[in-house]
Every structure is written in C-alpha cells, then in structure tokens.
Amino acid sequence: xxxxxxxxxxxxxxxxxxxxxxxDGYQVLHVDDGNNVLNEFEKGNFDLVLMDIMLxxxxxxxxxxxxxxxxxxxxxxxxxxxxxTDQKVEGLLAGGDDYITKxxxxxxxxxxxxGIFRRQAWLNPGETTENEYEFDGRSxxxxxxxxxxxxxxxHLTRKECMVMKYLIERTxxxxxxxxxxxxxxxxxxxxxxxxxxxxILRLRKIFEVDPKQSVYIExxxxxxxxFTKKNN
Amino acid sequence: MSKLMxxxxxxxxxxxxxxxxxxxxxxxxxxxxxxxxxEKVDMVQKFGADKAYIDLxxxxxxxxQIMIGLEGxxxxxxxxxxxxxxxxxxxxxxELQFAQQNFLMSVTHELKTPxxxxxxxxxxxxxxxxxxxxxxxxxxxxxxxxxxxxxxxENILEAGxxxxxxxxxxxxxxxxxxxxxxxxxxxxxxNHNQKLEIITENIPDKFIFYGDRxxxxxxxxxxxxxxxxxxxxxxIIVKVYFxxxxxxxxxxxxxxGIGLSKKDLELVFDRFYRVGEVLxxxxxxxxxxxxxxxxxxxxxxxxxxxxxxxIGFGVNFxxxxxxxxxxENNSLS
Numbered sequence: 001x002x003x004x005x006x007x008x009x010x011x012x013x014x015x016x017x018x019x020x021x022x023x024d025g026y027q028v029l030h031v032d033d034g035n036n037v038l039n040e041f042e043k044g045n046f047d048l049v050l051m052d053i054m055l056x057x058x059x060x061x062x063x064x065x066x067x068x069x070x071x072x073x074x075x076x077x078x079x080x081x082x083x084x085t086d087q088k089v090e091g092l093l094a095g096g097d098d099y100i101t102k103x104x105x106x107x108x109x110x111x112x113x114x115g116i117f118r119r120q121a122w123l124n125p126g127e128t129t130e131n132e133y134e135f136d137g138r139s140x141x142x143x144x145x146x147x148x149x150x151x152x153x154x155h156l157t158r159k160e161c162m163v164m165k166y167l168i169e170r171t172x173x174x175x176x177x178x179x180x181x182x183x184x185x186x187x188x189x190x191x192x193x194x195x196x197x198x199x200i201l202r203l204r205k206i207f208e209v210d211p212k213q214s215v216y217i218e219x220x221x222x223x224x225x226x227f228t229k230k231n232n
Numbered sequence: 233m234s235k236l237m238x239x240x241x242x243x244x245x246x247x248x249x250x251x252x253x254x255x256x257x258x259x260x261x262x263x264x265x266x267x268x269x270x271e272k273v274d275m276v277q278k279f280g281a282d283k284a285y286i287d288l289x290x291x292x293x294x295x296x297q298i299m300i301g302l303e304g305x306x307x308x309x310x311x312x313x314x315x316x317x318x319x320x321x322x323x324x325x326x327e328l329q330f331a332q333q334n335f336l337m338s339v340t341h342e343l344k345t346p347x348x349x350x351x352x353x354x355x356x357x358x359x360x361x362x363x364x365x366x367x368x369x370x371x372x373x374x375x376x377x378x379x380x381x382x383x384x385x386e387n388i389l390e391a392g393x394x395x396x397x398x399x400x401x402x403x404x405x406x407x408x409x410x411x412x413x414x415x416x417x418x419x420x421x422x423n424h425n426q427k428l429e430i431i432t433e434n435i436p437d438k439f440i441f442y443g444d445r446x447x448x449x450x451x452x453x454x455x456x457x458x459x460x461x462x463x464x465x466x467x468i469i470v471k472v473y474f475x476x477x478x479x480x481x482x483x484x485x486x487x488x489g490i491g492l493s494k495k496d497l498e499l500v501f502d503r504f505y506r507v508g509e510v511l512x513x514x515x516x517x518x519x520x521x522x523x524x525x526x527x528x529x530x531x532x533x534x535x536x537x538x539x540x541x542x543i544g545f546g547v548n549f550x551x552x553x554x555x556x557x558x559x560e561n562n563s564l565s
Contacts, residue, residue: 010345013349017352019356020352081341103351104351
C-alpha cells in the first residue's frame with residue numbers, strides 16, 4: 001500500500017482529502033503545521049507528498065527545498081490556492097513534481113497521483129530489473145539517478161532521467177517535444193517546449209564531448225529529438 | 233529584505249541626496265554672495281569714495297543680501313519640503329500597494345480554501361467508494377465552509393461600503409451587557425472543539441447603551457475570534473472585563489495567545505494588515521476584521537487600542553465607549 005504524507009493546514013480540506021485518498025487505497029498521514037513536516041517526513045517511509053504552500057510555521061516552498069536538500073526524490077504535488085503562472089513556476093522550481101490549484105476535483109487529483117506512480121513505475125520497474133543503460137563509455141542508472149559522461153559522474157533529477165529513458169527506449173527514432181511532455185510531465189500546463197530544450201541542453205552537457213556538436217541527442221529541426229548510439 | 237523595505241530605503245536615500253545637494257548649493261551660494269559683497273566694497277574703496285558713501289553702499293548691500301538670503305532660505309525650505317513630501321508619498325504608496333497585494337493573496341486563499349473543501353466534500357458525497365456513515369459527518373463541515381465564506385464576503389462588502397460612505401450606524405437603545413453575554417455564548421457554541429475558558433468580570437446584569445447593536449456585536453466577536461485564532465495554547469483563556477463610570481464604558485478583552493510584536497501593535501488596526509509573512513498566513517481572515525472594529529468604535533465616538541508584552545505574552549484589547557446620558561441607565565456596575 002502506498003503511503004502519502006498530506007501537508008494541509010485547513011482541517012476540512014484535509015479531512016475531505018484523507019477520506020478520498022483512503023477510499024482509493026492509500027495510507028495517509030496528515031500534518032497541519034509546517035514546523036512538524038520535516039520531522040514526520042524523516043520518521044516515515046512515504047511514497048508521495050501532497051503539499052500546501054501557505055502554512056503556519058514553515059511554508060510549503062521552503063519545506064520542499066529542504067526535502068530536496070536531503071537528496072530525496074520523493075514525488076511532491078503542490079495543492080494550493082496560489083494560481084498565478086509565476087507562482088506555479090516557483091513551486092516547480094522549488095522541487096515540486098506537479099501543481100494543482102484549489103479548488104480542484106478530487107478525481108483530477110487522484111488521476112495525477114496515479115499518473116506520477118505510473119511514470120515512476122515505468123522509470124524504475126523494480127529492484128530485480130536491470131536498470132542501468134550503457135553506451136559508448138557512458139552510462140545512466142535509473143534507480144540511483146546517476147549518470148557517467150566524459151566529465152565524470154553526476155546526479156540527475158527524476159525528470160532528466162525520465163527524458164533520457166524515453167529517448168533511449170526509442171533509440172534511432174525521432175521523438176517530438178509533445179511526446180516528451182506527455183510521457184514525462186503527463187500534462188500540458190507546464191512546462192513549455194522551451195523547458196524541454198533546457199533539459200536536453202543539460203543532458204547534452206553530461207553525455208556529449210562538445211554539447212554544441214551533439215552526437216547522441218540530435219535535434220531534428222521542427223520536430224524534436226533523436227537518441228543514437230555511435231557504436232552498436 | 234522585502235520589496236517594501238527596499239523601496240522605502242531607496243526613497244530615503246533619494247531624499248538624503250536631494251537634501252545634501254540643496255545644502256551644498258546653499259553653502260556655495262552664501263560663499264558667492266559674501267565674495268560679491270567684499271568685491272563691491274573693495275571696488276568702491278579703490279575709487280576713493282568717501283566714508284559716508286562707503287557706509288551707505290555697505291548698508292544697502294547688507295539689506296540686499298539679507299533679502300536675497302531670506303528668499304533663498306525660503307526657496308530651499310520649499311524644495312526640501314517638496315522632497316520630503318515626495319519621499320513620504322513614495323513610501324505610503326508602496327505600503328498601500330503591499331497591503332493590497334497582501335489582501336488579494338489572503339482573500340484568494342480565504343475564498344479558495346472553503347471552496348476547495350466544499351468541492352472535495354461534494355465529490356465525496358457523490359463517490360460510491362465512501363461509506364454512508366462517513367458521508368453523514370460531512371454535512372456539518374460543509375456548513376462550516378459556507379459560514380466561513382459568508383463571513384469573509386460580509387467583511388469585504390462592509391469594508392467596501394465603509395470606503396464609499398463611511399460607517400453608517402443604525403443606532404438604538406439596547407442592552408450592551410446582554411449583547412456581550414450572548415456573543416460569548418455563541419462563540420463558546422461555535423468553538424466547542426477547542427478547549428476554551430471565558431472568564432467574565434464585572435459584567436452587569438443590564439446596561440442600556442445607545443449605539444448600533446449589530447456593529448458593536450460584530451466588533452466584539454471579531455476581537456474574541458482574533459484571540460481564539462492567534463492562540464497556540466492547549467487551553468485558550470479569554471478574560472472579558474467590564475467597567476463604567478458616568479461618562480464612559482471600558483471593556484477589556486485579554487487572552488493567553490501568541491501576543492503581538494511592537495511592530496504589529498502599531499499596524500494591527502490598519503486595513504488589510506495581516507500578522508506574519510504572506511506564505512505563513514494560514515489563519516483565516518482578510519485583514520479587515522480589526523480595521524472594521526476600529527472604525528465601528530470611532531463611529532461611536534469611542535476608541536480601541538491593543539497592548540501586548542510581546543510574542544508569547546497574549547494581548548489585551550481595550551475598548552472605551554462614550555455613554556449617552558439622555559436615557560435611563562439601569563447599570564448595576
């Protein structure tokens with residue numbers, strides 16, 4: 001059973017969410033004060049965090065940054081009344097994986113949670129499965145989120161791993177930006193195509209000798225990207 | 233550092249720069265005048281003018297320079313006052329913008345949170361996965377949300393009406409002591425989930441007062457709700473003390489809550505002001521409750537102030553209202 005940490009200060013919103021999440025088969029721990037979140041997070045073994053932003057004590061953005069600082073890659077979904085684009089971007093840059101604005105439909109939240117777990121299962125199918133991919137002296141590990149390139153070993157974010165995995169699974173085939181958005185983010189409100197380009201840029205810096213003369217991750221103008229291995 | 237503080241700092245340094253330039257100009261100008269004065273006297277002496285003529289020139293020149301000097305000082309003061317006014321306006325404008333942003337953010341949060349809760353509860357009621365007995369517990373909570381929304385909308389509308397035409401009172405004679413007791417009972421009923429002890433002291437059986445019962449009750453409730461909201465103790469204690477003399481009524485409401493900092497004490501009655509950083513403001517409210525309180529008291533020719541020994545020491549709201557004489561008052565206090 002998956003366990004969710006629900007950080008929400010409003011008792012009614014929290015109560016409604018707990019009822020629905022439990023009915024959907026999740027185990028839920030509810031925390032209503034920002035100051036107690038990190039403590040509970042360290043104690044429990046959670047699979048996902050639902051995080052409100054405006055909280056008594058420490059706010060949700062700071063908490064997310066703190067959780068990420070510990071090296072945790074747990075999926076975090078913001079549930080908040082802050083609905084401006086710059087606020088959403090701020091949340092996602094703080095380390096959130098998804099952002100849903102109040103008021104929302106319970107079914108939409110449940111679908112997003114399922115989507116995150118589904119993508120997580122695709123990225124990391126389980127301990128028994130070989131989850132490292134090697135090519136031309138480079139490697140990427142989808143369990144530890146690490147990659148080795150000409151510059152040495154680096155840590156990747158989950159999204160970077162997912163982009164790489166999606167491209168590798170389609171080696172030699174052109175993948176459009178929309179396909180990447182669908183597979184990695186699962187929705188279209190954020191990010192934009194430009195953000196995908198930034199992810200690709202970072203991945204090229206890891207795997208390419210000269211990121212400007214890309215060998216492995218090629219740009220196909222007007223369409224998207226193609227991953228190719230040099231030596232088969 | 234907040235944007236507000238940065239702008240205030242910039243405006244302050246701009247004001248200092250203008251003042252320094254003005255002072256430098258004044259010094260330079262005085263030095264120039266003194267030089268011209270000496271040159272003129274030297275020139276007259278050089279041409280061999282007699283002493284009487286030199287004295288006359290001397291006198292004339294002094295009068296002229298006093299006149300120019302005074303005009304110059306007046307001009308400098310005028311420019312200085314202008315610069316000061318610009319500085320104050322900039323800071324005030326920034327404070328207002330900040331307060332309005334704060335208000336918008338708070339209201340967005342306050343409107344959307346009960347809406348979100350209602351939507352979640354309605355989805356829950358529709359769901360087949362939720363047992364019926366669980367659904368029954370939702371109805372009173374849904375009503376809570378409607379009440380929260382109603383209160384917020386009332387506050388916003390009230391503040392809007394006040395902005396347009398001042399606080400309009402509908403005055404009549406009513407029993408103030410009964411109003412206080414009823415309001416306290418209502419609060420105890422509404423907050424039955426919290427461990428709450430209300431201590432009343434010296435409240436008479438009856439005290440006829442001429443004023444707007446609805447407005448005063450609203451102000452009174454707002455203060456006590458504030459005491460309940462900003463309290464982190466397991467047991468909330470609110471003490472209501474009543475005293476009157478021939479001219480005035482004094483009501484004091486003190487609590488064992490989280491208290492107020494010195495800065496907050498000055499600002500807590502300002503419109504849209506909320507205690508705490510924007511992202512940490514999670515207590516329900518719009519920053520209008522205490523502002524309306526102050527306006528209601530002012531409209532009754534009374535006043536309200538707040539005292540606190542600082543964070544952790546609770547607050548003490550002190551209300552003073554004027555007794556209207558031309559009525560039989562059955563005060564027992």
